[in-house]
Amino acid sequence: MAKKESTFSNMVISLSVITLTASIALGFVYELTKAPIAAAKYAAKMKAINEVLPAYNNLPNEEVYKIAVDNDTLYFYPAREDNKLVGTAIETFTKKGFSGNIKLMVGILPDGTINDIVVLEHKETPGLGDKMSKGKSDFSLQFHGKNPENFNLSIRKDGGDVDAITATTISSRAYCDAVKRAYNAYMKGGNK
């Protein structure tokens, strides 16, 4: 088998064929995995809702309501026990992440206190920004049981009360931004 000469037309043809084949193959795999990925994400969301809320006995996912904020939508999942509101899980986001958007699930009690926070999606740097996930560092624990009324949701560098992750100011700032967005929307009529 003689090697193809590196002429201009040969290079163009071979690169075109390779990239075309690769994109067709990727499109096919994407279609194939679309449904399972959606199912996995749904399961992760349900788990996050359970984690950030106190005990409840309704179906928060069926009572979901939306509030439009900053050209995007926040999703609210109210949790009730015997028809009494015990907390709300809010799917919130920030566009200020170090690389791409960050999605959080924030659980807020009826009086505005933050119950728990779970990171749903992020693309931050491994080993630095990903420390905002629970279990990787104690960063997220400092929000538990705090009421933003008397707990300034900004990092200390910006005059707030949050201890940022070392060397990860941007991700910490973004995290606070997402939590703040959820809290503000909740206080502005999200607490049904």
Place this chain on the structure above:
Amino acid sequence: MNQWKNFNKGFFRENAVFVLFLGLCPTLGVTTSVINGIGMGLATTFVLLMSNIVVTLAKSFIPDKVRIPSFIVIIASFVTVVELLMQAYLPGLFNELGLFIPLIVVNCLVLGRAEAFASKNTFTSSVFDALGMGFGFTMALFFLGGVREILGSGSFLGFKFISGDGILLFILAPGAFIALGYLIMIMNKINKKTA
């Protein structure tokens, strides 16, 4: 038994991590636990095997001057396939490894084998070379993950055998370098004896 030599070369004598020091970025990054190490190792093995197969089959159609971009496109496609499949069927593992999967593209081990071996050798040799290199890589990550999980969190495969925390240092980045250094020392000792 010629193929056994191709396999054994990557698995032991020219082990990517312990001897060639290739692909250290994912090696040091993900090996905080055994399961992470195995997951990353197997994902890399799959990419390595598929890219070696495609490169060796396509080698006569690829002009020399554009071979590196061609290899990168092939490798990146398979990495994306792995990422999508893992996201769909192993979401738990994907949560842990997801950030590191795209890094397989820049793992010099994969491009290195495509360039140095698969583009010059036959189909069967390339398959065995990929399997040897891939499993050697997985084995290295397994040992490194094992040492770090045992010392760092006092558990193995998630089963805790001490109460409380382990030596935190070994979960953190410096622990990865220390553990890797000692493992390389042991590996060199064994290699010297058999040589």
